[in-house]
Amino acid sequence: MADVKPGMTAKDYSRQLTKAYYEGAKHARENGKFIAYTTAVSPAELFYAHDVIPIYPENHSVMMITHRMTAELSESIERKGYTSHLCAYARSDLGFRELHKSPIGGIPDPDFLLACNAQCFTLTKWFEVLARRYNVPLFVFDTPQFIRDKKAREEIITYVEEQIYEMIESLETLTGKKFDFDRLKEVLEYSRQASILYKTYLDMASYKPSPISIFDALINMAITVYLRGTPEAVQFYRLLVDEVMENKVKKGIGVIENEKYRLYWENLPIWFKFKDHFNFLASYGAVILSSLYVHAWSYDFDPSNPVRTLAENYASVFSNVEMEERAQMALDLFNRYSLNGNFMFLNRSCKAVSFAIHELRDIITEKTGIPALVFESDMGDPRFYSESQIRTRLEAYLETLDQLAFEKMRQF
Amino acid sequence: MGKEKILKDIQDIATDPFAYIKAKKVAGKKAIGSPLADVPAEMVHAAGFLPVTILGTNEPIVKAGAHLPDNACSLARSNLELVLNYRKDTFDGFVFPQVCDTTQHLSDIWRMTIPADFFASFLIPRQVDRKSAKTWFYRETLRLREQLSGFAGAPVTDAALRESFRFYNEVRALLRELYGHKRAFPGTISNREMFDLIRASLFMDPADLIPLLKAFKKEMTEEKEEKRLLPVVLSGIAVEPMQLLNILDDLGVNVVGDELIVGSRMIENDVSENGDPVEALTARHFAKSPYSPIRDRGTRLYDHLVTLVEQTRPAGVIYFHIKFCESQDYDLPDLKQVMREKEMPMIVLDTEYQSVTRAQTKTRLEAFVESLYGERENG
Numbered sequence: 165m166a167d168v169k170p171g172m173t174a175k176d177y178s179r180q181l182t183k184a185y186y187e188g189a190k191h192a193r194e195n196g197k198f199i200a201y202t203t204a205v206s207p208a209e210l211f212y213a214h215d216v217i218p219i220y221p222e223n224h225s226v227m228m229i230t231h232r233m234t235a236e237l238s239e240s241i242e243r244k245g246y247t248s249h250l251c252a253y254a255r256s257d258l259g260f261r262e263l264h265k266s267p268i269g270g271i272p273d274p275d276f277l278l279a280c281n282a283q284c285f286t287l288t289k290w291f292e293v294l295a296r297r298y299n300v301p302l303f304v305f306d307t308p309q310f311i312r313d314k315k316a317r318e319e320i321i322t323y324v325e326e327q328i329y330e331m332i333e334s335l336e337t338l339t340g341k342k343f344d345f346d347r348l349k350e351v352l353e354y355s356r357q358a359s360i361l362y363k364t365y366l367d368m369a370s371y372k373p374s375p376i377s378i379f380d381a382l383i384n385m386a387i388t389v390y391l392r393g394t395p396e397a398v399q400f401y402r403l404l405v406d407e408v409m410e411n412k413v414k415k416g417i418g419v420i421e422n423e424k425y426r427l428y429w430e431n432l433p434i435w436f437k438f439k440d441h442f443n444f445l446a447s448y449g450a451v452i453l454s455s456l457y458v459h460a461w462s463y464d465f466d467p468s469n470p471v472r473t474l475a476e477n478y479a480s481v482f483s484n485v486e487m488e489e490r491a492q493m494a495l496d497l498f499n500r501y502s503l504n505g506n507f508m509f510l511n512r513s514c515k516a517v518s519f520a521i522h523e524l525r526d527i528i529t530e531k532t533g534i535p536a537l538v539f540e541s542d543m544g545d546p547r548f549y550s551e552s553q554i555r556t557r558l559e560a561y562l563e564t565l566d567q568l569a570f571e572k573m574r575q576f
Numbered sequence: 577m578g579k580e581k582i583l584k585d586i587q588d589i590a591t592d593p594f595a596y597i598k599a600k601k602v603a604g605k606k607a608i609g610s611p612l613a614d615v616p617a618e619m620v621h622a623a624g625f626l627p628v629t630i631l632g633t634n635e636p637i638v639k640a641g642a643h644l645p646d647n648a649c650s651l652a653r654s655n656l657e658l659v660l661n662y663r664k665d666t667f668d669g670f671v672f673p674q675v676c677d678t679t680q681h682l683s684d685i686w687r688m689t690i691p692a693d694f695f696a697s698f699l700i701p702r703q704v705d706r707k708s709a710k711t712w713f714y715r716e717t718l719r720l721r722e723q724l725s726g727f728a729g730a731p732v733t734d735a736a737l738r739e740s741f742r743f744y745n746e747v748r749a750l751l752r753e754l755y756g757h758k759r760a761f762p763g764t765i766s767n768r769e770m771f772d773l774i775r776a777s778l779f780m781d782p783a784d785l786i787p788l789l790k791a792f793k794k795e796m797t798e799e800k801e802e803k804r805l806l807p808v809v810l811s812g813i814a815v816e817p818m819q820l821l822n823i824l825d826d827l828g829v830n831v832v833g834d835e836l837i838v839g840s841r842m843i844e845n846d847v848s849e850n851g852d853p854v855e856a857l858t859a860r861h862f863a864k865s866p867y868s869p870i871r872d873r874g875t876r877l878y879d880h881l882v883t884l885v886e887q888t889r890p891a892g893v894i895y896f897h898i899k900f901c902e903s904q905d906y907d908l909p910d911l912k913q914v915m916r917e918k919e920m921p922m923i924v925l926d927t928e929y930q931s932v933t934r935a936q937t938k939t940r941l942e943a944f945v946e947s948l949y950g951e952r953e954n955g
C-alpha cells in the first residue's frame with residue numbers, strides 16, 4: 165500500500181488506504197490472490213498471514229446505509245421472500261447482489277467465507293446464503309459464550325484453538341500453499357501495535373473536554389477493522405493519535421464547545437443519522453463519547469503465542485460474554501471517561517447486541533445512579549426510524565439530566 | 577385399558593404436563609427444565625432428576641415483553657413467559673442450551689431473573705461439520721455431567737447412564753414403531769395423537785411412559801383407511817399451536833414424515849449402550865437430522881428434506897415458520913426454490929404460540945390441501 169507522505173493528515177491517509185484496499189480487492193484475481201469474506205470480529209490475521217484478501221461485507225453495507233440505499237436494496241430482496249426484520253447489513257448486502265448497486269462499485273465475489281459467531285449468529289446464516297449462492301466453503305468459527313467459569317473458559321479456548329488449526333488447513337486447501345507461522349507472528353505484531361494505538365486513541369475520551377466523540381471513533385475504526393495486521397494500520401493510528409494530541413489535547417480543545425454531558429452509547433450507531441445526532445446533542449452541550457461497540461477492536465495480542473492469543477481475544481469480545489461481565493466492561497468506560505449520561509439504543513437489526521438490554525441497563529443504572537434512556541429503532545433502515553419520536557425522547561432525557569444536575573447543585 | 581383411555585392419559589400430559597410434573601415432585605423428584613434443543617435428557621435422568629423440555633405456552637404474553645422485545649422469536653418469548661409467569665415454581669434447576677443470538681441472550685435473562693437452585697449453560701457446538709465440534713461436544717457433555725453430579729450430591733455413574741440410555745432408547749423405539757404404523761396404516765393414529773405421544777416423551781419419566789406406549793401399541797390394528805388420506809411431510813422447528821395438527825386431521829391429511837425438532841429428530845437415533853457413555857451421547861448428537869441454527873455440512877440442511885420427500889413421496893410439504901425466527905428466515909427463500917425445482921408443492925405458515933385460533937392460517941391450509949387434492953385427481 166502506501167506510506168504516509170509529509171504533510172498528510174490522518175484523514176487523507178485513511179482515504180488513501182481505503183482506496184488502495186478496495187482497488188487491491190478488485191484486482192485480486194488478476195494478481196492470483198484469493199478473496200475471503202469475513203466478519204468484523206474474526207481472526208482476520210490468518211488471512212493476512214496467508215496472503216488472502218479479507219473483505220468485510222458489513223463494512224460495505226455501512227457505506228450503502230450511509231448513502232441511504234438500504235430501503236431500496238432491502239425491498240429488492242423482500243420481493244424474493246426475505247423479511248424486513250433481518251439485520252440491515254445483511255439486507256443491504258443481499259440487495260446489492262440483486263441490484264448490483266453500490267456507492268463504491270461493489271465488492272468482488274468470495275472464494276471463501278469465514279463467520280465468527282462471537283460477534284453474532286446472524287452472520288453465520290447470512291453467509292450461509294452466500295455460500296450457496298457462490299458455491300464456496302463456509303467456515304463457521306464457533307466461539308461458545310465465554311461464560312464466567314474458569315474450567316469452561318479453558319475448554320472454550322482449547323476448542324477455539326482447534327478451530328484455528330482447522331481454519332489454517334482450509335486456507336492451505338484453498339490456496340495450495342503451506343501456512344507460515346512466522347508470518348502469522350509478524351502480522352499479529354502489527355495487529356498488536358495497531359490495537360494499542362487504537363485504544364490510546366479511544367482513551368482520549370478521558371480528557372476534559374474530550375477531543376473526540378464517538379462519531380470520530382466510528383469513522384476511524386474502519387482501518388483497524390479491515391487493515392489490522394498490516395504495517396499501514398499501525399502508521400495510521402500513530403498519525404491519528406499524534407494529530408489529536410497536537411491539535412486538540414495540547415490546546416485544550418474539545419470536540420464541542422461548553423461540554424456539559426459526556427454520554428455513553430449502547431449498541432451500534434444509527435448510521436444514517438449520526439451526524440444529525442451529533443449536531444443536535446451539541447446544541448445541548450452533550451456529546452456521546454464512547455461505546456462498547458467501538459472498543460470491540462481494542463485487542464491485546466501476544467504474538468509469541470499466536471494461536472492461543474487469537475483464541476483468547478476473539479472468544480472474549482463484549483458481544484460474547486455474559487451480561488454481568490458486559491455491564492462491567494461498560495462500567496469501566498463510565499469510570500475512565502467520567503460519563504454522566506446513558507443512551508441505550510435497542511437496535512432492531514441487531515439481536516446479538518440488543519437483547520437483554522434491560523438487564524444491562526439495570527446493572528449500569530444501579531451502579532452509576534445515572535438514569536438511562538432505552539429507545540428502539542433501526543441502525544440502517546429509515547423505514548423503522550421516526551425522527552420526531554426519537555428527538556422528543558432525546559430532548560426529554562437531556563432535560564432530565566438538566567433537572568438532576570440542578571437538584572444536585574441545590575443540595576450543596 | 578382401551579386405546580381411547582390410554583391415549584387420553586398421554587394426551588392430557590402432553591397438553592398440560594404440569595400436574596404430572598407436580599406429582600413427581602411431591603414424590604421427591606426434582607425437575608430440571610431445558611428449552612430446545614439437544615440437551616441429553618439421559619444425562620439429567622441418570623443424575624436422578626426429571627428432565628423436562630420447556631416447550632413454551634399458548635397463554636398470553638404478560639411479563640416476557642419487559643425482557644425480550646417483540647422481534648424476539650415467538651418460541652423464546654413464550655418460553656420466558658411460561659417460567660416467569662405461569663409456572664414459576666415448577667423447576668428446581670435448568671440446563672440451558674444456546675443455538676442462536678436469541679437463546680444466548682435468553683440464557684442471560686433467564687439466569688438473572690428466574691431464581692433456581694441450579695443453572696448450567698450447555699454450550700453445544702453451533703457447527704457440526706468439523707472434527708473440533710465432536711471433541712467440544714464430548715468435553716461439554718463431561719462438564720454437564722460434573723455439574724449435575726454436583727447438584728445431585730453424587731457422581732453420575734456409567735451404570736446409571738447406561739440404564740437411562742436403555743429407558744430412552746426403548747421410548748424412542750416404541751415411538752418409531754408407532755410412527756411407522758401411522759405411515760403404513762393411515763388413519764389409525766391421527767396427526768395430533770402422534771405428535772402428542774412424541775411430546776409426552778419430552779416431559780415424562782420413561783418408566784411411566786413405556787408401559788403406556790406398550791399398551792397403546794397392543795391396541796393398534798391394521799385397518800384400512802375409509803377414505804384415502806393425503807400424505808404430507810412437515811418441516812420446521814415445532815408445530816405451534818398444536819391445534820394446527822387437529823386442523824390437518826380435519827382436512828384429511830396424514831403426516832408420513834417430518835423433520836421437526838419437536839418431532840422425528842427427537843426419536844430418530846438411539847444411544848449406544850456399549851462403550852464410553854459420553855462418547856455414545858456424542859455419536860447420537862452427530863447422527864441427528866439438521867437443525868436450522870446449527871451449521872451443518874455443505875447443503876445438508878436442504879438435502880435432508882429432499883431425501884425425506886423422495887423416501888416418503890408426500891403430496892406436499894408444510895413448513896412451520898416460528899414468527900421472528902431469523903434462522904428460518906434466512907433458510908426459507910432458498911428452500912422454497914429447492915422445492916420448486918423438485919416440483920414439490922410447499923406451503924410456509926407463519927406461526928405464533930399465542931395465536932391459537934388464527935382463521936387466516938386455517939384458510940391457507942385448507943386452500944393448500946384442496947389444491948393438493950386437485951392435483952392428485954388430475955395427476
Ligand code: SF4
Nearest residue numbers: 251283284286514516
Ligand atoms: S449488526 Fe448485529 S446482527 Fe448485524 S452483522 Fe452486526 S453484529 Fe450481526
Ligand code: SF4
Nearest residue numbers: 649676869901902903
Ligand atoms: S433458532 Fe429460531 S426459534 Fe429457535 S430460539 Fe433461535 S430464533 Fe427462536
